[in-house]
Amino acid sequence: GEDVEQSLFLSVREGDSSVxxxxxxxxxxxxxxxYKQEPGAGLQLLTYIFSNMDMKQDQRLTVLLNKKDxxxxxxxADTQTGDSAIYFCAEYIRNLIFGxxxxxxxKP
Amino acid sequence: xxxxxxxxxxxxxxxxxxxxxxxxxxSNHLYFYWYRQILGQKVEFLVSFYNNEISEKSEIFDDQFxxxxxxxxxxxxxxxxxxxxxxxxxxxxxSVVEDQPQHFGDGTRLSIL
Numbered sequence: 001g002e003d004v005e006q007s008l009f010l011s012v013r014e015g016d017s018s019v020x021x022x023x024x025x026x027x028x029x030x031x032x033x034x035y036k037q038e039p040g041a042g043l044q045l046l047t048y049i050f051s052n053m054d055m056k057q058d059q060r061l062t063v064l065l066n067k068k069d070x071x072x073x074x075x076x077a078d079t080q081t082g083d084s085a086i087y088f089c090a091e092y093i094r095n096l097i098f099g100x101x102x103x104x105x106x107k108p
Numbered sequence: 109x110x111x112x113x114x115x116x117x118x119x120x121x122x123x124x125x126x127x128x129x130x131x132x133x134x135s136n137h138l139y140f141y142w143y144r145q146i147l148g149q150k151v152e153f154l155v156s157f158y159n160n161e162i163s164e165k166s167e168i169f170d171d172q173f174x175x176x177x178x179x180x181x182x183x184x185x186x187x188x189x190x191x192x193x194x195x196x197x198x199x200x201x202x203s204v205v206e207d208q209p210q211h212f213g214d215g216t217r218l219s220i221l
Contacts, residue, residue: 030207042112044212045209098150100149
């Protein structure tokens with residue numbers, strides 16, 4: 001069946017780059033998304049990529065898509081303490097299928 | 109920037125009672141969704157709604173659940189007879205068209221006692 005997997009935790013130092021990885025199983029996904037959830041808040045759409053693209057850059061965020069390996073990554077350059085949150089990968093196939101989320105901790 | 113709003117932010121209800129969760133989607137969006145997140149688990153799709161009809165629903169969305177767009181702005185999720193396992197964060201989302209990005213509200217935390 002459809003499934004999205006992410007590692008659960010990532011810890012980086014302020015100023016370093018963070019790379020959050022995600023794998024998915026259904027190759028018919030049209031879009032792949034990254035959402036951010038801060039404590040007590042909802043899901044904030046960060047960025048997304050169409051399945052026929054392999055890279056998208058948006059300021060400090062870079063999304064890489066390897067469709068052959070069904071692998072998606074989110075790179076955050078110059079990570080700040082305000083980037084500490086849970087990051088969810090999701091694929092769209094008629095509805096959103098989410099991973100469990102990666103908790104990013106940024107140490108000063 | 110327009111946003112999806114949900115009320116209440118926290119709802120505490122006795123088991124067996126009915127509960128209605130409310131959402132105001134972004135005004136020019138045509139597709140509406142409910143998702144839920146049980147503590148420590150994945151965000152799960154419940155139902156999508158378009159043109160005053162359910163367009164898709166998951167196995168979770170059984171006969172205890174219903175959705176409605178009672179007027180031009182609100183979109184509601186009703187749970188008819190709540191169970192302990194319905195305790196979760198419920199998120200409403202909307203999108204302009206079906207496969208475009210979905211924008212989420214801040215969620216309603218539902219606690220069933």
